[in-house]
Structures are given as structure tokens and as C-alpha cells.
């Protein structure tokens with residue numbers, strides 16, 4: 001077994017060997033600027049065009065509807081600000097949910113300070129939005145609905161097709177942050193009525209710092225970066241050629257192996273969920289029991305601090321993530337765990353284990369065994385747990 005067991009694939013993933021091999025020539029011998037008209041430039045231009053075609057194929061889009069960005073955060077910013085400012089004359093209302101990634105939430109908060117109004121939809125205990133509430137929130141000023149495809153913390157997958165249908169019926173644009181969904185879920189932007197969709201390479205075994213925004217042809221939006229004529233005149237800057245090539249390769253591999261990947265991850269995920277909930281008391285699964293990402297596991301352990309849990313796991317070589325935002329200097333539990341109704345003290349004991357292509361069954365066994373010991377040891381030190389034991 002490796003020294004490190006990496007179960008934080010929702011935070012980022014390692015670059016696959018095939019992806020790296022595809023990228024390498026574009027750092028060295030094929031270094032031309034894609035905007036240059038000579039042969040070396042043409043090589044880079046061709047590589048970008050092939051990658052664009054691959055990304056488009058994977059989501060059922062046309063290649064000229066794909067715009068490369070620096071990642072998921074930029075794609076979210078562009079989608080939301082672009083539509084907001086370009087459709088101001090039609091209305092100033094945006095609908096989103098309380099469990100979005102900060103790239104969406106903070107963009108919406110910024111727009112609120114600049115004359116826009118935002119409705120933040122509640123979610124139920126599983127992290128699902130309510131479609132009736134969505135319909136009721138739409139007014140004649142609504143220009144955009146932005147709801148994430150799948151949640152990065154608890155893995156809940158939203159009813160995207162139904163949301164798309166509602167948006168279309170009301171003549172409102174629909175954007176979805178699909179950073180966690182691509183490579184895990186079949187996506188067809190036409191079938192799902194999606195107008196804009198954000199993607200990122202580093203969550204699907206591609207490089208960091210590259211992603212894309214799908215913009216359906218005809219959607220009214222603003223250009224995002226001013227300067228040169230790159231990305232059909234909408235996002236200036238010399239392209240990240242190796243990154244774009246890597247992204248194209250990564251998404252192609254993800255969809256070639258989708259069925260196999262999902263089967264494996266679901267098996268590992270369910271084993272982890274079943275064993276932990278059977279062998280440890282006072283633990284609950286956060287997120288939806290069925291409509292969840294194949295690699296997502298999120299537990300709330302009562303009478304435990306997520307931070308201590310993470311540190312103890314790290315000492316055993318296990319890399320995971322907690323549901324509190326302590327790392328960012330705040331002691332508040334994540335907005336997602338609070339939105340599904342977890343009380344503060346329970347949200348604090350949350351642990352996200354996100355599985356990926358490189359995890360094995362032996363690793364799951366090892367993690368379960370270590371978790372049992374660590375949870376027991378931490379609870380022995382908890383005064384709250386003492387009270388519970390005495391009550392019994």
C-alpha cells in the first residue's frame with residue numbers, strides 16, 4: 001500500500017499519464033502562439049481546435065459554443081456576470097441556491113451590490129432544491145437561473161432536466177456549474193435545456209488552471225476579458241495550449257470510461273458507507289441516499305471535531321476533507337451543511353471522503369479500520385460523549 005491514501009478527489013485529482021503525455025510536446029517543440037500564421041502557430045491552433053471538439057462532443061454541444069477559461073471559477077464568473085450585464089435592460093433578477101460553490105455565491109453577492117436582486121433557494125435535508133419554489137421565485141424581471149449540477153461537498157445531484165424545462169418555459173437563461181458532474185454523469189446540453197455550463201479540468205485528472213464555459217449559440221452575454229481576438233473575440237489572452245490539450249484528453253478519457261469508472265466508484269462508495277454506518281455509532285450520511293455522485297461520501301460524526309479527525313487521519317496517511325471552513329480562518333461550518341439543516345455542533349464533525357479512479361478496495365478497508373479507532377479515541381476525550389454514555 002502507498003504511504004498516502006488520497007480520498008480528496010473532489011478537491012483535485014492527479015493528472016493521468018496519458019493526459020500528461022498529450023500535453024508535454026506543447027511546452028517544448030510545439031510552442032507556437034496559436035495566433036501566429038506560420039506553421040508552428042498552426043500546430044497550436046489545430047491542437048486547440050481538436051480539444052474544443054472533444055469537450056463539445058462530451059456534452060452534446062457544437063465546438064463553437066465552447067470557450068476555454070482558466071478553470072471552473074472563471075467560467076462561473078463569466079456565465080453569471082456576462083448574462084447579468086448583457087440582459088440588464090430585460091431584468092435584474094437572478095435565482096440560485098444556498099448550496100452553490102463560492103465561485104457562484106460570491107459572484108451573486110457581488111452583483112447584489114451592483115443593482116441586481118438574487119433569490120437564494122433553500123434545499124431540503126438531502127440538499128435538493130424544490131421545483132415548485134423555483135417556479136414561484138420566477139418574476140418578469142428574472143434573467144438567469146444558476147443551479148449547480150452536483151454539489152462538491154455532499155454530492156447531491158439536482159433535477160437538472162426539470163430545472164432546464166422550467167427555465168425554457170419562462171424564457172429565462174439556465175446556467176449550471178457542472179464542475180463536479182463532468183466525467184461522472186452523462187450530459188447533453190440540448191436534452192437538459194442548459195444554456196451555459198461550467199467545467200474544470202483538474203477535477204477529472206486534467207491539469208489545474210484550465211476549464212471551459214459552454215455558451216449556447218444565441219445566448220446574450222458580455223465578453224469577459226478585453227484584449228485580443230482569442231476565443232471568438234470573447235475572452236482575450238494567449239491560450240494555455242498545453243492545458244487545453246490536457247483538458248481535451250482528460251474529458252475524452254473520462255467519457256470513454258464512464259460506465260466502468262462509475263461502477264467501480266459506486267462499489268467503493270457503498271462499501272465505505274455501509275461499513276462505517278454499521279461499525280460506528282452516532283454517524284449519519286450527509287447528502288442524498290441515491291441521487292449522489294458516484295465518488296462522494298460525506299459523514300457527520302457526533303461528539304467529534306472535524307479538524308481533529310482530519311489531523312488524526314493525516315497521521316495515518318489518509319488525505320480527506322472536513323465540512324467546516326476552519327482552514328479559511330473561520331470556525332463556521334460550511335454553508336452547505338447548515339443549509340441541509342445540520343446543527344452547528346454536528347456539522348462540525350463532518351468528513352468528506354471523495355473517491356477517484358486510483359482508489360482501491362484495500363484502501364477502503366484501511367480507512368474504515370483507522371476511522372473506527374480514531375473516532376473511538378476522539379470520543380473518549382469528549383465531555384459530551386461522556387454524558388451520552390452515562391444516560392444509557
Ligand SMILES: *Cc1c(COP(=O)(O)O)cnc(C)c1O
Pocket residue numbers: 010011070071072073074101103148150151152177179180200201202203209210211
Ligand atoms: C472546484 C470547483 C469549482 C472551481 O473550479 P476551479 O477550476 O478550481 O476554479 C467550481 N465549482 C465546483 C462545484 C467545484 O467543485
